[in-house]
Amino acid sequence: MRKKYVALTSEEWVRQNFVAWLVNEKKYPAGLIAIEKELVLNDMKKRFDIVVFNSQFVPSLLVECKAPEVKITQKSFDQVARYNMTLKVKYLVVTNGMMHYCCYIDQQKGEFSFLDHVPDFDKLF
Numbered sequence: 520m521r522k523k524y525v526a527l528t529s530e531e532w533v534r535q536n537f538v539a540w541l542v543n544e545k546k547y548p549a550g551l552i553a554i555e556k557e558l559v560l561n562d563m564k565k566r567f568d569i570v571v572f573n574s575q576f577v578p579s580l581l582v583e584c585k586a587p588e589v590k591i592t593q594k595s596f597d598q599v600a601r602y603n604m605t606l607k608v609k610y611l612v613v614t615n616g617m618m619h620y621c622c623y624i625d626q627q628k629g630e631f632s633f634l635d636h637v638p639d640f641d642k643l644f
Contacts, residue, residue, distance in 0.1 A: 529586035533616035534568055537584060547571055547640040558605050567602050571643070578606045579643045585615040596620075612637055 525531055538554065541547040551572045558565055569582035583599040585591060595613045603611060603624065611631075612621045621634045 529588065530584055533584045533587065533614060536616060537582060537614055538569060541569075541571070541637075541640075545637060545639050551576075558602065560601060560605050565602060567606070570606065570608070571640075573644055578608045580610040580612065580637075581606055581608045582612040582614065585613070587616045589615050591615055591618055591620060610634075610638065610643065 534554065538552060541552065542549050551574070553567075553570045553572070555566050555568060556570065558567060567581060568584040569580075570578050571580040571582075573579045581599060581603055583595060583602070585595060589595075591613050596611075599611050599613055607626060609624055609626075610621060611624060612619060614620070619637065621637045622631045623634055624631045
């Protein structure tokens with residue numbers, strides 16, 4: 520999807536497989552998925568792993584990928600939450616390829632709730 524070769528690290532394996540799962544199983548349009556793009560957070564350049572846009576190109580789902588051997592901790596959620604300060608998506612996902620955690624963010628209420636699944640593309644909006 521990135522139209523370039525990248526080293527197949529453990530984290531890259533998770534990223535590529537998660538994107539394939541989003542496209543093939545959850546019916547996310549490949550053209551609305553951005554991979555490893557830069558964002559600026561508090562004057563610092565950061566890179567997110569995966570962002571899915573809606574049909575109006577508004578960021579809607581943010582995914583943070585970790586290598587399979589990396590345990591998902593509060594630190595992982597803190598990282599994706601910091602990125603979301605800029606993107607303001609409705610859904611956050613943290614995955615290490617073995618475990619996936621998804622939560623819905625209600626920006627107006629400042630609340631979040633964990634979901635038992637990643638929503639299909641047509642359910643994001």
